[in-house]
Amino acid sequence: xxxxxxLQETFQRGILAGDDSILAEVNDSxxxxxxxxxxxxxxxxxxxxxxxxxxxxxxxxxYLGDQAFAKLIKDYIDANPxxxxxxxxxxxxxxxxxxxxxxYAKHPELxxxxxxxxxxxxxxxxxxxxxxxxxxxxALAPEAWPQLTLKPHPTALRLTFRTNAAxxxxxxxxxxxxxxxxxxxxxxxxxxWRQDFMARFKPLTAxxxxxxxxxxxxxMFGVLCEMVATxxxxxxxxxxxxxxxxxxxxxxxxxxxxxx
Amino acid sequence: MISGKPPYLGFxxxxxxxxxxxxxxxxxxxxxxxxxxxxxxxxxxQPLYMLDRICERxxxxxxxxxxxxxSTAPFDFDYLGALKKLAERVNPKWISxxxxxxxxxxxxxxxxxxIPYTQExxxxxxxxxxxxxxxLGRRLTLxxxxxxxxxxxxxxxxxxxxxxxxxxxxxxxxxxxxxxYVSAFNHGFSTDEFLHGVPxxxxxxxxxxxxxxxxxxxIDTHDHPVCPEVWDFYREAVTHFGPVSTMIxxxxxxxxxxxxxxxxxxxxxxxxEVFTGKRLAAAE
Numbered sequence: 001x002x003x004x005x006x007l008q009e010t011f012q013r014g015i016l017a018g019d020d021s022i023l024a025e026v027n028d029s030x031x032x033x034x035x036x037x038x039x040x041x042x043x044x045x046x047x048x049x050x051x052x053x054x055x056x057x058x059x060x061x062x063y064l065g066d067q068a069f070a071k072l073i074k075d076y077i078d079a080n081p082x083x084x085x086x087x088x089x090x091x092x093x094x095x096x097x098x099x100x101x102x103x104y105a106k107h108p109e110l111x112x113x114x115x116x117x118x119x120x121x122x123x124x125x126x127x128x129x130x131x132x133x134x135x136x137x138x139a140l141a142p143e144a145w146p147q148l149t150l151k152p153h154p155t156a157l158r159l160t161f162r163t164n165a166a167x168x169x170x171x172x173x174x175x176x177x178x179x180x181x182x183x184x185x186x187x188x189x190x191x192x193w194r195q196d197f198m199a200r201f202k203p204l205t206a207x208x209x210x211x212x213x214x215x216x217x218x219x220m221f222g223v224l225c226e227m228v229a230t231x232x233x234x235x236x237x238x239x240x241x242x243x244x245x246x247x248x249x250x251x252x253x254x255x256x257x258x259x260x
Numbered sequence: 261m262i263s264g265k266p267p268y269l270g271f272x273x274x275x276x277x278x279x280x281x282x283x284x285x286x287x288x289x290x291x292x293x294x295x296x297x298x299x300x301x302x303x304x305x306q307p308l309y310m311l312d313r314i315c316e317r318x319x320x321x322x323x324x325x326x327x328x329x330x331s332t333a334p335f336d337f338d339y340l341g342a343l344k345k346l347a348e349r350v351n352p353k354w355i356s357x358x359x360x361x362x363x364x365x366x367x368x369x370x371x372x373x374x375i376p377y378t379q380e381x382x383x384x385x386x387x388x389x390x391x392x393x394x395x396l397g398r399r400l401t402l403x404x405x406x407x408x409x410x411x412x413x414x415x416x417x418x419x420x421x422x423x424x425x426x427x428x429x430x431x432x433x434x435x436x437x438x439x440x441y442v443s444a445f446n447h448g449f450s451t452d453e454f455l456h457g458v459p460x461x462x463x464x465x466x467x468x469x470x471x472x473x474x475x476x477x478x479i480d481t482h483d484h485p486v487c488p489e490v491w492d493f494y495r496e497a498v499t500h501f502g503p504v505s506t507m508i509x510x511x512x513x514x515x516x517x518x519x520x521x522x523x524x525x526x527x528x529x530x531x532x533e534v535f536t537g538k539r540l541a542a543a544e
Contacts, residue, residue, distance in 0.1 A: 128304030
């Protein structure tokens with residue numbers, strides 16, 4: 001008689017690897033053969049994970065179509081047995097899987113659409129933080145502004161896209177025809193974060209992206225203004241920096257801060 | 261150790277994100293809610309915010325799917341830690357999971373897999389329940405699962421196994437009415453034998469749910485309304501066990517809250533008929 005440990009290992013191989021050794025350990029029922037009954041577990045494993053991936057990567061699914069998406073997720077499920085307590089995280093390796101797999105890697109927009117969907121899902125239930133408010137900034141003494149440091153909201157994630165994946169995603173989300181995939185002339189900076197309870201994303205201009213990246217490193221506002229001035233000219237550099245900052249505050253992309 | 265018997269809560273529903281707003285904006289006729297513990301082992305955002313608001317207004321119990329109490333793999337103490345942390349936030353009336361295993365070698369098959377009903381498995385589960393109860397500082401509630409296969413090596417019936425676990429590990433039982441019905445059909449045993457085979461004083465919760473009938477077997481899908489046969493068995497269970505906190509479980513094809521509240525009303529009316537001795541003429 002197999003030990004409990006051996007029995008569970010055999011059962012698991014039966015589900016993951018299609019190994020039929022388990023059939024010697026289980027019974028036919030009065031109405032059905034054991035192959036069919038054990039098949040319920042085999043089918044449920046794939047069906048459950050496929051449903052999760054379909055929810056997590058809904059626009060990638062829409063972009064690829066049912067058949068190609070089904071093939072992709074079958075390949076992914078076969079290559080990545082779940083090691084997570086919640087199936088919520090089962091699909092976390094999908095963007096890299098797409099990026100590194102021969103067939104899919106030829107279409108770089110696929111991995112970037114997946115990157116965006118994963119980032120949005122992570123922002124949705126990522127850490128909470130009170131957002132920085134206009135009122136808090138208004139209360140700041142003028143002489144304190146140059147030393148002001150900013151803190152991105154803890155859900156904020158910076159992505160860099162080389163294709164028009166964000167535009168494709170947006171069109172699919174709105175159920176309109178997506179544009180043809182193209183390589184962008186310059187990489188596009190994107191920030192994903194959560195505002196209220198909604199995960200969002202925003203493409204940044206090159207200058208805004210530079211200021212966002214430096215702000216995230218803890219560079220003081222006075223220095224950020226100087227960096228903006230050297231990036232695209234001294235004319236109204238402070239105004240440009242203040243405009244970016246106001247946009248981030250309005251969209252709750254920054255977490256509250258302690259002056260000084 | 262929190263060891264007193266959990267209170268009778270009445271009639272509850274599984275908390276599902278589709279219903280957050282309706283629950284908070286209205287006063288649905290739902291006495292309590294059950295959460296899937298793993299869905300709230302997250303860092304923040306809307307799910308935890310809504311959970312906190314619902315906990316302020318309703319009794320909540322925690323129901324897990326990944327404890328894997330019968331697995332021969334070592335316990336995942338990160339998971340147990342997250343479960344304990346969530347319990348500190350929710351202050352649940354009880355914590356339940358399933359009498360099953362979900363994987364070995366670090367794999368989670370995200371399914372409630374069957375146990376051979378052997379002395380070896382019994383000793384193993386009893387020891388593990390004790391470890392979890394010590395870690396959580398409270399008694400665990402374990403649910404019988406639906407199963408599709410039985411093992412050649414089993415030495416006892418499912419209800420004997422369930423009863424021995426409850427008595428020896430000193431834990432509570434969640435009697436899933438639908439799962440007993442499903443497994444009885446699949447394996448050809450009598451639902452009555454199961455009903456009368458488990459210790460009455462250990463049962464603290466009922467689950468009632470819908471399933472998918474595949475002619476030769478039934479699959480526990482939780483995606484349909486409860487069928488008449490399961491309602492009949494629920495009536496028998498209420499008659500036998502007395503007042504036990506009852507919950508409708510729906511995990512797929514989730515309808516509007518009002519539809520589930522109607523189903524819950526049906527459970528309530530069956531229980532009322534049993535408790536008052538008055539069976540409504542229409543139900544005859």
